[in-house]
Structures are given as structure tokens and as C-alpha cells.
Amino acid sequence: MIIDKRKKIGGFRTVKTAIEHIRLNGLFFFLALISALGADKPIESATRFGPIEFTVLINGESNRRLVLLHGDEKTAEKALKQHIVRYKGTAFLIRNHERLFHINGLRLDPNRIFTNDGTRNTLHKYHPEVPHQDREKIVEELNMERESFMEKLSPPSGGIMIALHNNSQGYSIDSEIDNATRYSIKPDQDRRDFFLCTDRKDYEILARSPFNALLQLNGVTKYNGSLSEAMGRKSQRYVNVEVRLGRLRQQKKMLEYLEAHLP
Numbered sequence: 001m002i003i004d005k006r007k008k009i010g011g012f013r014t015v016k017t018a019i020e021h022i023r024l025n026g027l028f029f030f031l032a033l034i035s036a037l038g039a040d041k042p043i044e045s046a047t048r049f050g051p052i053e054f055t056v057l058i059n060g061e062s063n064r065r066l067v068l069l070h071g072d073e074k075t076a077e078k079a080l081k082q083h084i085v086r087y088k089g090t091a092f093l094i095r096n097h098e099r100l101f102h103i104n105g106l107r108l109d110p111n112r113i114f115t116n117d118g119t120r121n122t123l124h125k126y127h128p129e130v131p132h133q134d135r136e137k138i139v140e141e142l143n144m145e146r147e148s149f150m151e152k153l154s155p156p157s158g159g160i161m162i163a164l165h166n167n168s169q170g171y172s173i174d175s176e177i178d179n180a181t182r183y184s185i186k187p188d189q190d191r192r193d194f195f196l197c198t199d200r201k202d203y204e205i206l207a208r209s210p211f212n213a214l215l216q217l218n219g220v221t222k223y224n225g226s227l228s229e230a231m232g233r234k235s236q237r238y239v240n241v242e243v244r245l246g247r248l249r250q251q252k253k254m255l256e257y258l259e260a261h262l263p
């Protein structure tokens, strides 16, 4: 009688076949994972505000719109890109790698162009030497495009606009307290990390979070042409997730909190 010395291992005739099986199954699992991830991958397109281009990432429908306005705030960019893969909504990312954007050779702050006065002031700040009419051309160009851009950018009725920012030069919740209606500071939190919101109900929720939070009531505080002002004027919900540059985990945690708790 011939005894087959090759023992069966879990239904396989040899160790080699078993390893082969694991390899194939592993490959299959890996491919399934990739395709599952691929299915959730946001659809990428583009839009513009005059000469300023934005990448648009759409992951299904939700009442959330997220935006990155400062191209040098790379932590916020990473947080936003990772967030929009996991959560439904639409994200807008400025196509720029600096804080300031160049138009016709002039620099301006993209978070100061949501009103004409704001645009005028930011251009004047960086280019007081340039003739008034050269700056006014840009003011007019952006003015013509603003409404159609805001329509694309804005969340559906009752939805929420979420802006992501990073700070590195001394900006903190203390810088905003004079303009705040209410605020809540947590002793274990860095004062450079905070939620700034324009809606009282959102504030009530975020004030109970483990994070710092501050309420600036709609349109009654700063008139500098920022997105928060534009949202405030329309009485639209707006939250700025402000985090010190480099603290990716913190910014992601704050975004997740916001997703889980705000309607």
C-alpha cells in the first residue's frame, strides 16, 4: 500500500497550494477593497470665480459644502480631501499654492473678494502704487462673476458652508473675541484651534463639543469681504474650522465632530 505522505492542510494537498490559495484570495480581497474605495471616490470637476480656478470634488448629495480658499494651507487641503472621500457633500479647493492669488500681475487675498469693498481693500493693501483704474478693473471683473460663483458654491437651502483654514502666525480664538457674540474656550485645547460659526443653533452644539467655539452673529461683525461676511449677509449657516498648520489629526477630528453633530 502506498501512503501519500503529503498531508492535507485545510483541504489543500500541499503547503505550497495553501500558500498559493492565500495569495490569490489576498489579491482578490485587495482588488475588492480597491474597487470599493474607488466606488466612493469623489467625482472631480472644475469651476471658476473670474480668473480664479477651483477643483470641485463631489461625493453624492448632502447639505454640506466645504471650501479651501488659501492655497498654502496644506493641512486644511489634506483634511478636506480625506474628509470628502468618507463623507457626502461637495468640496471646492482653490488651484493655487500661495495664500495670495495673482490676477493681472496683482496679488489679492482670496478670502477678501466676496464684496466689492473687500476686493478694493485687499488690492490696495498689496498694491497701493498701482493706478486706481487698474485695481478697479479687477474689482469689476470679480463683481460680474460673483453671483454665478456663489450660486455654485453655496449649499442648498438650510445647508451649511464649511471653510477650512490653517494659522501659523499668532492668529487664535483670542483674535476674534472682540467680534464675538459668545465663545467657549476649553482649557485643554490649543487656542489656535477653534470653530467660528455664524448660526446660534450651530454654536450651541459646537460649544458643547470638546473643542473651542466662537459665535459671530450673521453679518453684524466684520465687513472685510470674507466668505463668512457673504454667508452672514445671506443668513446662511457658516462654520470655519480653524486649526494650527500641521495639525491634521485635530482638523480631521473637528470635521468629524461637525459631521456627526450638526444637522
Ligand SMILES: [Zn+2]
Pocket (backbone or CB within 6 Å): 069, 070, 073, 164, 165, 166
Ligand atoms: Zn486661510
